[in-house]
Amino acid sequence: MTISFSLPYWADLHAHFRQGPALGDFLRAHAEMGCYAVLAMPNTKPPVAKILKSDGGDNWSIEGYLDDIKQASGDVFDDVIVPLYLTKETTPAMIEAGAKSGLLRAAKYYPPHGTTNADFGQPLLSYLDNDVFKAMAESGVTLCVHGEEHGIHGPDYFDRDTNAEDIFYRERLPRVVDTLPDLNIIAEHITTKTACDFVIQAGDQIGATVTPQHLLYTVSDLLQGLKYHLYCLPLVKFARDRDALRNAVTDPDNVKFFAGTDSAPHFDKVTECGCAAGCFTGRIAPQLYAQGFEEAGCDLSSQSNQEIFKKFLCETGPAFYGLKSSDKTFSLTKTPQKVDALPTADKDVLPLPLGLGQSEIPWSISV
Ligand SMILES: [Zn+2]
Numbered sequence: 001m002t003i004s005f006s007l008p009y010w011a012d013l014h015a016h017f018r019q020g021p022a023l024g025d026f027l028r029a030h031a032e033m034g035c036y037a038v039l040a041m042p043n044t045k046p047p048v049a050k051i052l053k054s055d056g057g058d059n060w061s062i063e064g065y066l067d068d069i070k071q072a073s074g075d076v077f078d079d080v081i082v083p084l085y086l087t088k089e090t091t092p093a094m095i096e097a098g099a100k101s102g103l104l105r106a107a108k109y110y111p112p113h114g115t116t117n118a119d120f121g122q123p124l125l126s127y128l129d130n131d132v133f134k135a136m137a138e139s140g141v142t143l144c145v146h147g148e149e150h151g152i153h154g155p156d157y158f159d160r161d162t163n164a165e166d167i168f169y170r171e172r173l174p175r176v177v178d179t180l181p182d183l184n185i186i187a188e189h190i191t192t193k194t195a196c197d198f199v200i201q202a203g204d205q206i207g208a209t210v211t212p213q214h215l216l217y218t219v220s221d222l223l224q225g226l227k228y229h230l231y232c233l234p235l236v237k238f239a240r241d242r243d244a245l246r247n248a249v250t251d252p253d254n255v256k257f258f259a260g261t262d263s264a265p266h267f268d269k270v271t272e273c274g275c276a277a278g279c280f281t282g283r284i285a286p287q288l289y290a291q292g293f294e295e296a297g298c299d300l301s302s303q304s305n306q307e308i309f310k311k312f313l314c315e316t317g318p319a320f321y322g323l324k325s326s327d328k329t330f331s332l333t334k335t336p337q338k339v340d341a342l343p344t345a346d347k348d349v350l351p352l353p354l355g356l357g358q359s360e361i362p363w364s365i366s367v
Contacts, residue, residue, distance in 0.1 A: 002333060002334060002335060003300055003333070003334040004331055004332065004333040004334070005300070005306045005332060006329045006330070007034070007286070007310055007313065007314055007329060007330060007331065008310070008314045008325060008326055008327070008328070008329055009034045009035065009036035009314070009326035009328045009330065010034055010035060010036070010313045010314040010317075011035065011036065011037035011038065011079075011259070011314070011317050011318050011323060012030060012035050012038050012039070012259060012260065012261050012263070012285065013037075013038075013039045013081075013186070013259065013317040013320075014039055014144070014188055014189060014209045014211075014260030014262050015030060015038050015039065015040060015041065015260075015261055015262070015263050015264075016040075016041045016043070016263065016264040016265065017038075017040050017069065018044065018265060019044045019068070020346065021345035021346055022265070022267075022344035022345050022346045022349075023068065023069070023072040024073060024345070025342065025344035026265055026282060026342075027069060027072055027073035027076070028073065028074075028076070029282030029283045030077075030263075030282055031076040031077070032282075032367060033282070033285055033286055033365060033367065034286060034328075034330035034367045035077065036077060036078045036079070036326035037077055037078055037079040037080065037081075037318065037326075038077055038079075039080075039081040039082075039321075040065070040080055040081070041108065042060075042062075042065070042085040042108055043085065043108075044060055046059050047059055047085040047120050048060045048061065048062055048064075048065045048082055048083075048085050049084065049085040049087045049089065049120065050062075050084075050089075050094070051101060051103055051104055052101070052103070057089070059085075059087075059089075062082045062084060062098070062104060063103055065082050066080060066082055069082070078323075079324070081105050081106055081321065083106035083107050083108040083142075083144050084098065084104055085107075085108055085120060085121075086107050086108060086109050086110070086122070086127060086132065087120040087122065088120075088126075090107070090127070090132050091130070091132065092130070092131045092132055092134065093135075095132060095135035095136055095139055095141060096139055098139075098141070099141050100139075104139075104141055105141065105142065106141060106143070106144050106186075107132075107143060107144065108144045108145075108146070109121065109124060109127070109143060109144065109146060110146050111123075111146060111148050111149065111150035111164075111168075112151070113150065121150070123150060124145075124172050124173070124176065125175060125176075128175070128176060128179055133176060133180055133183060134180060137180045137182045140184070141184075142184040142185070142186060142320075143176075143184065143185045143186070144185075144186045145187060145188060146188055146189075146234075147165055147168045147169055147173060147187050147190065147234070148164035148165050148168050148233070148234055149164045149165075149167040149168045149172055150164075152164050158235060160238070163234075163235075163237070164234070165190070165191055165195055165237075166192055166194045169187070169194045169195045170194060170198075173185070173187075173198070174198075177203075177206070181205070182205065183205065184205045184206075184320075185206045186206075186207050186209060186260075187199050187206065187207070187208040188209050188262070189209055189210070189211050189234065189260065190208045190209070190245065191234040191235065191237045191241060191245070192234075192244070193240055193241050193243075193244035195208065196208075196241075196245060196247075196248050197244070199248075199256055200248065200256070204256075206256070207257070207316070207317075207320045208256060208257050208258075209257075209258060209259065209262070210245055210248070210249055210257055210258070210259070210260070210312075211260065211261055211281075212261060212281055212285055212289050212292055212352075213230060213236060213279045213288075213352060214236060214237075215242065215245055215246060215249065215288075215289065215292030215293075215295075215296065216288065216291065216292045217230055218236055218237065218239050218242050219235060219236050219237055219238060221236065221356070222235070222236055227356050228269060228270050228275045229269060229279065229350060229352055229354075229355020229356060230352065230356060231275045231276075231277055232262065232277050232279045233277040245257075246292070246296035246297075247296075249293070249312050250293060250296050250297070250298040250305075250308060251308075252308055254308070254311065254316070255316055256316070257312065257316070258313075258316035258317035259285070259289060259312060259317055261281050261285045262278070262279070263278075263279070263280055263282050264277070264280060265278075265342070265344075265349040266278055266280070266349070267347045267349065269350070269355070279352040280342070280349050280350065280351050280352060281352055282342060282351065283342065283351065284337075284339060284351055284352075284353070284361060286313060286330075286363075286365055287337060287362075287363035287365055288352075288353075288361065288363075289312070289313060290309065290332050290334075290362075290363040291361060291362050291363055293305070293308075293309050293312075300332075300334070330365060330366060330367040332363055332364070332365055333364050333365075333366065334362060334364075335363075335364050336360045336361065336362055336364065337360065337361055337365070338359060339351055339353045339358065339360065339361055
């Protein structure tokens with residue numbers, strides 16, 4: 001019998017929608033896969049690094065980007081969170097005022113020059129020194145972290161025994177947690193056993209997002225044939241790391257790991273001298289997560305496993321961010337679905353499976 005089950009609408013708590021004419025296309029691609037809430041990342045150009053439109057300077061504001069998203073999406077989402085991009089201009093007073101206004105619910109740490117449009121970030125511990133993190137802890141603003149140590153070059157950036165994420169979760173983030181045990185932190189798009197272990201042993205105030213690609217693939221998949229559509233940051237890692245992620249998300253007692261696709265559309269993924277980081281999984285993320293669960297040995301024909309999947313996709317993340325749940329439902333069915341490029345007002349965008357040469361995925365969705 002064909003496996004099919006129903007789920008409540010889910011929240012993608014880490015996604016990139018960019019800006020410009022295709023913004024609405026990217027937002028609709030999320031609505032089409034049963035998202036009722038999204039967390040829209042602030043690494044636009046310029047970055048979303050102030051609260052109100054009327055605040056000074058050239059950066060974009062949370063208020064303005066929320067307006068753009070509402071308008072471009074036709075207001076389809078029940079809730080949209082836009083985190084503040086932490087820069088050298090962020091102050092504790094901004095955090096307090098932003099939290100009071102209701103617009104500031106999360107703030108994003110990017111390692112300086114760590115990934116696409118991440119040129120404004122400052123070293124993590126500078127926000128401890130200037131009391132920005134303290135203000136966030138006191139105002140209940142969640143810290144979203146891109147957890148990679150900045151400025152690492154040479155073999156330590158990616159090696160069998162260490163890498164930028166490993167160093168970050170071993171040496172850097174524990175100092176923030178020790179200093180501010182009440183600060184809510186989301187370890188975003190984690191890729192290593194080190195990060196998994198860190199989140200598991202930490203208190204209830206710390207959760208983590210996991211992307212479809214990090215559940216499905218290892219660095220071998222990236223390297224064999226140099227499949228650059230799988231190039232994202234942090235990089236896919238080794239089998240033992242993927243196993244740790246798989247164990248974490250399929251654990252029946254999981255209350256810390258949840259969906260955040262890090263879906264990131266690029267019109268020009270590859271250039272003469274490099275590659276833009278990010279995998280586009282709009283319209284197909286629940287299907288890819290289901291595939292990942294099954295490849296992790298979690299048979300989704302069983303009702304108890306469907307419950308574990310539901311917790312990961314639809315419940316744990318919204319609970320972390322205090323979102324109301326949705327009463328709409330969609331269903332996943334284990335019949336193959338054809339994957340198409342997303343047409344946009346700009347160029348077409350290739351979703352990850354097509355970039356890997358797969359024109360079909362094992363699960364289909366009906367919303
Ligand atoms: Zn991201």
